[in-house]
Amino acid sequence: MSDRDSALAIRDVIENWAVWRDSGDWDRFATVWDDDGYMTATWFQGSATDFIAVSRKGFENGVRILHFLGGTSIDVRGDRAIAQTKMTINQRASVHGVQADVVCTGRFYDFFAKREHDWKIVRRQPVYETDRLNLVDPAASVALDTEVLTSFPVGYRHLAYLQTASGFDVKQGLPGLTGEATDTLYAEGRAWLEGADTAGVPL
Template sequence: MVSDAARDIRELIENWVLWRDSGDWDRFATVWHDDGRMEATWFRGSATEFIAANRRGWERGVTILHSLGGSSIDVEGSRAISQTKMQIHQRAVVHDVGCDVVCTGRFYDFFECREGRWGLVWRQPIYEKDRIDAVDPGATLELDQELLGRFPEGYRHLAYLQTLLGHEVAPTMPGLRGPEVDQLYARGRAWLAGNDGHPSELPEGS
């Protein structure tokens, strides 16, 4: 049986995608707690800053969409960790060729119930694999292999596109395996155990 907490959290996860991708910024803000924080390839900062950055991109015509799969949600009292299968879809021009990048991974989320309301405290995606394709299948796309090789396998094509768009892309985001994702799991365990502090600042060896 699914608990009330798990249902509320899954609803927040789905609302995050629907409201962000449709530009419903006022309702998107309600998904987060006041100290909410977002980490992504192209962004690291507060939820408020993240919403503002997405709004600016939306107004410039940036196309980033998300799709969701299943969720696994662990609840301990007023805290929860959820993992949700997802894909990131970004369209942009790469070397004069219209391209789609699809990145597959998981949203790894830290939730807390405060004054009877569940909210998102920290979202850290896990990037598992990605690819880039020309929108026109007859187009020829040649990538700079040196630039592509700067980034981990899990999101190197997404990072390539975002770097060309002018973003400073983080080179050490969590992937399917490795110390970064192990450290994230450790922070998740510490969060559920009730350790003090914002989850993004918990000791990586917790």
């Protein structure tokens, strides 16, 4: 398989991840992951198996976290690859009794490995670049707690605020557009392509 064919196959995996997860197609969603796949998100950090389980439970309980994809840049090195894909995360929930949508823009930074004939996600680390909160009813208003809002990183503070209000435990220190966590992630990606034993240290 040429690097171009590999890149197309990897893009298929990335697109399937978003469609199958957001539609609740859990059996097929499980097929995009490596056996030891790892997922980091604002609200979850752990194995792909556990991520599927908690995502399914949330979906069945009405949690709606949707993903939209943009362009992808893929570096292939033999049976390994790093893919960066522009994306938005959309979540609707109640904030202080008012229905709101948060839109968070960033990238999926994915560590891939080729297993036999198929490309699988070994580690997915979102990079959170910017976000905003919109009220579903434009005539409504809500007062956010500024101290709580600004306690979260600028790239995902509105998403974190909404998720915290919904009962999620949100992780601090995730990669943004710039910063130490982002520099570390890029270094781990380069090392992965060069043959490192592991896909960095998942957050």
